[in-house]
Amino acid sequence: MGELGVEHFLFLSAALFIIGMMGVLTRRNLLIIFMCVELMINAVNLSLVAFGWELDHLGGQGFAIFTIAVAAAEAAVGLAIILALSRRQKTMDVDEIRSLRD
Amino acid sequence: MPWDVIIFYLIAAVCITSAVGVVVANNPVHAGVFLVICFLNIAATFVMMGAEFLAVVQVIVYTGAILVLVLFVLMLVDPDDLPEFHTARPVQRVVGLLLGAILLLEVGAAILSRTVTGARGDATAQNIAAAGGNTQALGRVLYSDYLLAFEVVSLVLLVGVIGAIVLALPERLGEQISITRRGTISLGHPRGTDAALPAGPAGETPMVDRETPSPTPEPTTAGGRTLIMVTDPDERTTVGTRP
Numbered sequence: 001m002g003e004l005g006v007e008h009f010l011f012l013s014a015a016l017f018i019i020g021m022m023g024v025l026t027r028r029n030l031l032i033i034f035m036c037v038e039l040m041i042n043a044v045n046l047s048l049v050a051f052g053w054e055l056d057h058l059g060g061q062g063f064a065i066f067t068i069a070v071a072a073a074e075a076a077v078g079l080a081i082i083l084a085l086s087r088r089q090k091t092m093d094v095d096e097i098r099s100l101r102d
Numbered sequence: 103m104p105w106d107v108i109i110f111y112l113i114a115a116v117c118i119t120s121a122v123g124v125v126v127a128n129n130p131v132h133a134g135v136f137l138v139i140c141f142l143n144i145a146a147t148f149v150m151m152g153a154e155f156l157a158v159v160q161v162i163v164y165t166g167a168i169l170v171l172v173l174f175v176l177m178l179v180d181p182d183d184l185p186e187f188h189t190a191r192p193v194q195r196v197v198g199l200l201l202g203a204i205l206l207l208e209v210g211a212a213i214l215s216r217t218v219t220g221a222r223g224d225a226t227a228q229n230i231a232a233a234g235g236n237t238q239a240l241g242r243v244l245y246s247d248y249l250l251a252f253e254v255v256s257l258v259l260l261v262g263v264i265g266a267i268v269l270a271l272p273e274r275l276g277e278q279i280s281i282t283r284r285g286t287i288s289l290g291h292p293r294g295t296d297a298a299l300p301a302g303p304a305g306e307t308p309m310v311d312r313e314t315p316s317p318t319p320e321p322t323t324a325g326g327r328t329l330i331m332v333t334d335p336d337e338r339t340t341v342g343t344r345p
Contacts, residue, residue, distance in 0.1 A: 001322045004106045006212055011145060012114045014209040016140070018202045021284050024126035025198030029177060031130050035137050038168065039121055042144050044140045045160075053151040056224030058243045061153050061236075065244065068156075068163050073262025075168045078267035086179040087259075095191075 009050035017043035030092045034078055036039070041071045110150060117143035134173050140167050152230070155237040 016039060044083030045064045052060020082092070089097055116139065123136035141164045148157035225239060233239040244252055 001151045003148075004104065004110055005144075006113070008107070008110055008127060009151065009344050011210070012117065012147065014213065015114075015118050017143075018206050018209070019118065019121040019125055021199045021205065022202040022336055026195045027125065028174055028194075029130060031172065032124070032125055035124055035133055035172060038164070038172075039137065039140065042160075046144055047157075049148055049151050049153050049156060052225075053153070054218070054254075055220055055222050056225045057220075058225045059223070059247075061156050061240055062190055062243050063160060064153075064156055065240075066248075066251060066255050067161060069259055072163055072168060073259050074324070075171060077154060077269065078265035080266040083178060083270050087135060089116070090180070092179060096155060096287050096320065 001094055006050050009053075010047055013043045013047040014051065016040075016046065018028040028093050028095055030094055030097070033094065034075075034082065037078075038071065038075065041067060060086075106150065110147070113143050113146050114151075117147075130176050131173065133170060134176065135173075136164050138169050139167070152227075152236060155240050156233075 020036040020039035020043060023039070027033055027036065027046065045067050048060045048064045048067070050060070052058060052063075085097065086092060089093050120136045120139040121141070124133045124140065127133040141160060145157040145160040145165075148154070148160060199322060230236055230239045233242065
């Protein structure tokens with residue numbers, strides 16, 4: 001891999017995705033888990049752009065823009081749920097949260 | 103080794119280090135700052151792949167909007183509610199590391215053994231330069247090939263915003279609104295004319311200053327207009343008519 005190829009970006013993307021996945025699996029803080037999900041979404045964006053770059057196609061970048069938009073909506077809704085949970089349940093521990101009710 | 107590969111390795115090293123920092127940081131604010139660093143480096147890799155517009159969007163949307171939102175929520179949540187990192191169960195950590203290692207092996211094998219089967223697109227460097235640059239070329243693709251998806255995404259964003267507002271509303275909003283309506287300032291009715299009005303019908307009190315009922319009130323003028331203070335806006339509207 002002397003030249004800068006798509007494999008470089010794909011390995012970086014895979015590393016970021018797996019680090020994010022490990023964070024989701026091992027952390028218990030709801031906010032940290034949320035950040036790790038954002039990290040995984042970004043890793044997927046990176047591989048989308050990398051494939052588009054390899055194939056000389058703009059669809060990868062277009063798809064990444066849609067992903068960013070949906071991730072923004074997801075962030076708004078997810079953070080609102082976290083706020084509502086922190087008001088009702090008084091904990092951010094995913095092991096303690098068992099329902100969305102009081 | 104070419105220069106771009108060296109720069110890529112630098113960016114990748116910072117990116118992975120800060121991503122690990124997100125996972126292992128004890129303080130959630132530190133995790134958020136690590137995430138900002140990671141996202142900025144991802145934007146740098148976008149620039150390396152010729153996706154300049156996407157890099158700018160990444161910086162604006164992720165580090166500018168989403169991360170600020172995350173940090174605001176961090177400040178709003180009671181820090182006593184946040185669990186410590188090292189209280190994670192050992193079983194969870196072992197299973198997480200194991201699954202991560204397995205997935206890394208699988209993805210590595212997939213990347214190294216893959217073959218390109220798709221047809222090459224027409225977005226070569228010459229064509230993009232002919233279109234006027236990355237932003238112009240991407241805009242043409244978005245507004246022609248992906249027009250329907252674009253509109254659907256705008257709908258998704260709208261629904262997401264409405265859902266976020268509904269979810270984040272306080273529980274007893276009605277009471278809060280009725281509390282905030284007290285002590286408003288009403289414009290337009292001079293205090294002297296209100297004092298001269300008769301008592302309103304059915305238990306309404308006339309609009310006089312109840313604490314210090316003065317028969318000769320001094321109107322406070324602000325910019326040539328007379329201001330009076332009332333404590334209840336509903337009471338204000340039921341007394342008499344404007345002369």
